[in-house]
Amino acid sequence: MDLKNIFQKDKNNTIRFNGNKLSVIIPKRYEIYGCLKIQQEVHTLGIFDLIINDKIEKGFFLPAIMIMIPNDIQMKNIDTESYYELTFEKGDIFMKTSYVVQNQALSYVIFKEFISVGKLPKFINYKNAPLMFNSLQEVTGAKLTANPVIYEIIFAYLYRDKKDIMKPYRLTNMKDEPLYIPLKDVAHSAISTTGRIVGSYLNDCITSVIVNESENNSEIEDILRQ
DSSP states (O other): OOGGGGEEEOTTSOEEEOSSEEEEEEEGGGGGGTOEEESSSEEEEEEEEEEETTTEEEEEEEEEEEEEBOSEEEEEEETTEEEEEEEEETTOEEESOSOOOOOTHHHHHHIIIIIISOOOOTTOOTTTGGGGGTTHHHHHOOOOOSOHHHHHHHHHHHEEETTEEEEEGGGSOSOSOOEEOOTTOHHHHOOSHHHHHTSSOHHHHHHHHHHSOOOSOOHHHHHHHO
């Protein structure tokens, strides 16, 4: 389903929901960064999961703060995480205005939440994860000088085999769903023994070194041995 068919913009640049029922699932964690305020109007980072007519699941990616006016707001828990579920009915305001304000700080929030902390929205997966930074510079105004390949490398590094957390997903047959680990999880994100020991959370890293023996030499470790 094309999302353009279920939203309609009026002459005031207000975007209204044009279907029967829409559920917007917003992580409560956004409040940590000041990116979510629940009042009569909802101010939120525009990255969340959508459920259309209780059966069609989609994702919405707008790296900006948007204003929504839902018909109903409820709290719900999914896999130990808390979310706000915003319900829209036909004619309800999905975006109060289609104009958004550039906010460079949101690029940090997105990197911190989705990569460092590892809290990816449901609609972001192994194939499309690196693409989310494509529109980040244009929408937020942030100057991202890193080559897009860097983001592909990061995600290829953080997606692992569910059966073996130390094995990159790209080295499997890629038929099963992958496991996504946070960048800050040094005990598992670092592959070499040295990388784990010099990282944060020393006790966890030492345990990881003992349990998960490195199978390949690290160039930095070879240098340190000399």
